[in-house]
Amino acid sequence: MAHELTLQELDEFSKEFNADPQNQVIARAAQRSGVLEASYNERVQGELTRVFSTELDTDNVTNQKHSGRCWLFSALNITRHFFGKKYKAKNFTFSQAYNFFWDKIERANIFYDQVLKNADKPLDSREVKADLDFAGSDGGQFHMAAALIAKYGVVPSYAMPENANTNDTTGFATALGDKLKKDTLVLRKLKQEGKDEEIEKTRKKFLSEVYRMTAIAVGEPPKKFDLEYRDDDKKYHLEKNLTPTEFLHKYLGDLDFDDYVVLTNAPDHEYNKLYGLPGEDNVEGSYRIKLLNVPMEYLSQAAIAQLKDGEAVWFGNDVLRQMDRKTGYLDTNLYKLNDLFGVNLDMSKADRLRTGVGMVSHAMTLVGVDEDNGDIRQWKVENSWGDKSGAKGYYVMNNDWFNDYVYEVVVHKKYLTAEQKKLAEGEITDLPLWDSLA
Numbered sequence: 001m002a003h004e005l006t007l008q009e010l011d012e013f014s015k016e017f018n019a020d021p022q023n024q025v026i027a028r029a030a031q032r033s034g035v036l037e038a039s040y041n042e043r044v045q046g047e048l049t050r051v052f053s054t055e056l057d058t059d060n061v062t063n064q065k066h067s068g069r070c071w072l073f074s075a076l077n078i079t080r081h082f083f084g085k086k087y088k089a090k091n092f093t094f095s096q097a098y099n100f101f102w103d104k105i106e107r108a109n110i111f112y113d114q115v116l117k118n119a120d121k122p123l124d125s126r127e128v129k130a131d132l133d134f135a136g137s138d139g140g141q142f143h144m145a146a147a148l149i150a151k152y153g154v155v156p157s158y159a160m161p162e163n164a165n166t167n168d169t170t171g172f173a174t175a176l177g178d179k180l181k182k183d184t185l186v187l188r189k190l191k192q193e194g195k196d197e198e199i200e201k202t203r204k205k206f207l208s209e210v211y212r213m214t215a216i217a218v219g220e221p222p223k224k225f226d227l228e229y230r231d232d233d234k235k236y237h238l239e240k241n242l243t244p245t246e247f248l249h250k251y252l253g254d255l256d257f258d259d260y261v262v263l264t265n266a267p268d269h270e271y272n273k274l275y276g277l278p279g280e281d282n283v284e285g286s287y288r289i290k291l292l293n294v295p296m297e298y299l300s301q302a303a304i305a306q307l308k309d310g311e312a313v314w315f316g317n318d319v320l321r322q323m324d325r326k327t328g329y330l331d332t333n334l335y336k337l338n339d340l341f342g343v344n345l346d347m348s349k350a351d352r353l354r355t356g357v358g359m360v361s362h363a364m365t366l367v368g369v370d371e372d373n374g375d376i377r378q379w380k381v382e383n384s385w386g387d388k389s390g391a392k393g394y395y396v397m398n399n400d401w402f403n404d405y406v407y408e409v410v411v412h413k414k415y416l417t418a419e420q421k422k423l424a425e426g427e428i429t430d431l432p433l434w435d436s437l438a
């Protein structure tokens with residue numbers, strides 16, 4: 001039954017609020033400094049340290065700036081740390097713009113597949129609307145980066161540097177999204193009229209236009225480059241005329257993306273089950289997005305094992321929760337919002353996912369962990385927001401935050417149980433684009 005607010009009720013609410021003089025004190029603080037600053041818990045800084053029992057040898061950080069490419073940055077951070085360890089070049093960086101270019105072309109191609117597949121569904125159907133909402137976006141998953149690297153290779157950052165449109169993707173993403181949505185109407189009409197021959201001709205024209213737009217905004221990728229760097233011992237290295245795939249296979253050939261598994265913790269879904277997100281796959285004929293859903297302890301165990309073996313860990317999380325950019329603190333008690341407002345805002349992880357409160361909003365890289373007799377105290381996190389946030393770009397995360405706000409870790413199969421290895425190669429249950437894991 002609908003309820004209409006009465007003036008009497010509103011007067012009661014006001015009297016109740018003003019009956020406690022503390023509410024006015026709290027209100028003044030919150031209105032002057034903002035609710036986060038007013039609820040900031042100073043005790044956190046005495047509990048989070050910057051010392052870790054296991055820590056990778058890393059130095060500089062990358063900066064995705066105003067873009068949604070964290071998934072690509074984190075994957076290339078894994079790649080560069082692998083390169084840095086193998087060739088003693090810890091500050092060597094790869095070009096994110098290079099793989100970003102190919103993502104736009106490949107993603108447009110697979111988008112047109114979805115348009116034609118769903119051409120018989122109404123334009124306002126949930127399936128079509130979800131595809132349209134995803135058009136032109138930057139967001140992604142680990143296996144999307146793996147697919148791009150496997151097909152197109154990698155190049156050093158100097159071979160294809162960032163520019164205005166990769167540092168801030170807003171304008172290009174809007175233009176590309178508009179084009180893809182307009183193309184949708186044309187392809188749907190052709191499909192509904194059964195004009196298959198014209199579909200292929202039109203599709204090719206559209207893809208050529210997407211290529212032109214991306215080349216204008218991002219720049220065409222180099223076909224060859226000279227590999228040139230000094231290692232940590234100041235030794236000079238030069239190899240000329242490498243293609244991106246030659247570079248990948250020669251220098252990173254033992255970085256096997258086939259061997260990685262994404263462990264996810266989504267308690268609103270059935271555990272010990274392999275899920276797929278076909279609506280987010282970006283390269284036809286390459287890696288599919290697959291998520292093995294397991295209890296949280298398996299994510300931490302596998303991540304720690306990989307860190308102890310000297311390899312960084314890609315992880316998906318909800319970074320905007322209980323995070324401070326300036327200090328780089330990630331702590332579940334960072335902001336005391338319950339105390340500030342006098343209400344209980346706590347929800348289980350499953351309920352946060354069910355209601356849309358919880359989501360994978362960001363990807364970062366684990367590069368350290370601090371343990372005390374088997375108890376996890378904190379984690380060292382490499383972010384991709386430049387060196388002006390956190391401690392020169394590095395964040396520190398307590399284990400409660402890890403349990404509450406981390407949803408995915410990417411680890412080698414050897415860190416899985418025998419049952420999990422079997423599940424990871426087994427049947428996939430596909431999820432729609434509107435699922436809480438998407």
